[in-house]
Amino acid sequence: xxSISPETRQWLVWCHQGQPREAVLGAMETIGRMxxxxxxxxxxLVAHCNRNGGQCVGYAVACEGAIGVLGxxxxxxxxxxxxxxxxxxxxxDAWDSMGEVVSQLREQAFGKGLELIQAILPIDRDGxxxxxxxxxxxxxxLKRIATLVQxxxxxxxxxxxxxxxxxxxxxxxxxxxxxxxWPQWCDLVEQTYSETLDVPELNGVRSISNTLKGYATGGYxxxxxxxxxxxxxxxxxxxxxxxxxxxxxxxxxxELTYFGLVPEARGHRYSPEIMxxxxxxxxxxxxxxxxxxxxxxxxxxxxxxxGYGFSELQSLQAWIAVPPDVRS
Numbered sequence: 001x002x003s004i005s006p007e008t009r010q011w012l013v014w015c016h017q018g019q020p021r022e023a024v025l026g027a028m029e030t031i032g033r034m035x036x037x038x039x040x041x042x043x044x045l046v047a048h049c050n051r052n053g054g055q056c057v058g059y060a061v062a063c064e065g066a067i068g069v070l071g072x073x074x075x076x077x078x079x080x081x082x083x084x085x086x087x088x089x090x091x092x093d094a095w096d097s098m099g100e101v102v103s104q105l106r107e108q109a110f111g112k113g114l115e116l117i118q119a120i121l122p123i124d125r126d127g128x129x130x131x132x133x134x135x136x137x138x139x140x141x142l143k144r145i146a147t148l149v150q151x152x153x154x155x156x157x158x159x160x161x162x163x164x165x166x167x168x169x170x171x172x173x174x175x176x177x178x179x180x181x182w183p184q185w186c187d188l189v190e191q192t193y194s195e196t197l198d199v200p201e202l203n204g205v206r207s208i209s210n211t212l213k214g215y216a217t218g219g220y221x222x223x224x225x226x227x228x229x230x231x232x233x234x235x236x237x238x239x240x241x242x243x244x245x246x247x248x249x250x251x252x253x254x255e256l257t258y259f260g261l262v263p264e265a266r267g268h269r270y271s272p273e274i275m276x277x278x279x280x281x282x283x284x285x286x287x288x289x290x291x292x293x294x295x296x297x298x299x300x301x302x303x304x305x306x307g308y309g310f311s312e313l314q315s316l317q318a319w320i321a322v323p324p325d326v327r328s
Contacts, residue, residue, distance in 0.1 A: 047104035051080030056097035065214025102140025192260030
């Protein structure tokens with residue numbers, strides 16, 4: 001099992017300096033969970049630089065699925081006022097330093113063979129986000145691709161109260177993903193990405209196999225292992241027409257990680273039936289809460305989720321970088 005060296009741990013704590021102790025411990029726990037199944041040697045990447053006496057440090061984690069996740073990037077100025085502009089944001093020296101650190105992390109990640117680097121910036125209800133990190137990502141070679149809407153439903157078990165057995169009402173048949181050969185499963189998932197409204201910018205930038213490994217990482221250590229995931233293929237008239245991927249996050253909470261239909265199966269109101277299947281599974285597993293993230297441009301999906309009682313938690317700005325040889 002991977003572990004974090006004392007020196008790396010010191011850098012990580014430095015990156016989160018000034019945050020509440022609970023936040024720092026939470027970040028360490030998250031990093032530990034991310035590296036638990038990482039196939040990469042020394043999966044925690046650290047970069048730092050000095051500019052005009054100020055110091056900047058940042059880190060990223062190389063995860064299973066050939067994906068790198070950017071963590072915090074922190075700049076410490078030499079003096080109390082040197083780094084700050086009149087507007088209260090960090091000045092150019094700080095932005096340049098932070099951008100340089102992000103660029104170093106990007107190169108380290110691609111040097112390990114990662115196919116994708118991602119970063120997420122929360123946006124609060126008033127529309128505020130961390131402008132300094134946004135600038136650092138841009139200067140460091142990342143591209144902003146989408147705004148995601150995080151949603152939750154605390155009453156998912158209400159979906160199927162009083163319903164007859166699923167076999168009597170659902171024309172779609174669900175089978176565990178491992179009943180299908182892995183290459184065929186990957187091909188089915190890839191077909192559901194065609195003409196998708198959910199972050200189409202990600203299509204083709206990472207192999208389907210590694211994308212699925214990335215999906216699976218969130219569930220490792222709780223409730224399912226590599227080949228016992230709550231994933232299903234959806235069948236209609238003897239043909240696979242879609243896929244459904246859930247992740248157990250805790251005893252009572254799961255994530256709707258992904259569901260998609262092939263283009264020819266869309267527009268026939270199969271999505272509500274898939275949601276009904278999710279509700280039945282949650283009843284069987286004693287899950288009470290489900291969370292998800294959806295592209296803000298995907299109006300049909302957001303309308304569907306709201307109809308099932310989902311409410312919006314927050315918005316997230318998604319950034320990525322890909323190796324030079326796969327850039328369009």
